[in-house]
Structures are given as structure tokens and as C-alpha cells.
Amino acid sequence: MPATMMDQVKAGITSVLGDITAEFSIANIASIIGIVLASVVGLFLFWWGVRWVVRKISAAFTKGKMSV
Secondary structure, rough: HHHHHHHHHHHHHHHHHHHHHHHHHHHHHHHHHHHHHHHHHHHHHHHHHHHHHHHHHHHHHHHOOOOO
16 A cells, blocks of 8 residues: 555544544443443343232232232
């Protein structure tokens, strides 16, 4: 590759990396991590609640009575 082409590639990479680092700040990354953690906790609680309800319903049918 000629030197001018290498300079263009370097300039392009530098431009792309500059745009990426300008777009993402510590606050953006922290908010993304917070959203992901909140979603994971919410899905876990939903999964746990569904399992608890299914267990109670199946126990009610097995025993013939409902208990909480």
C-alpha cells in the first residue's frame, strides 16, 4: 500500500475512534450498565415469582387445598 493510502486509513480509523469516544461518556456507560442490571434483577424476580406461583398451584392440586 502506498504511503498516502496508509495515511488515509490511519485518518479514517482515528476519525471513527474519535466519534465513538465522543459519543460514549462515563455517564452513558453507567446508565447502560444500570439499565442492564435493573432488567436482569426484574427478570430474575419475575422468574422466581412464576416458579413460586406454579409450585403453589401444583401443590394445591396435589394436596387438594391451598396454603400460603
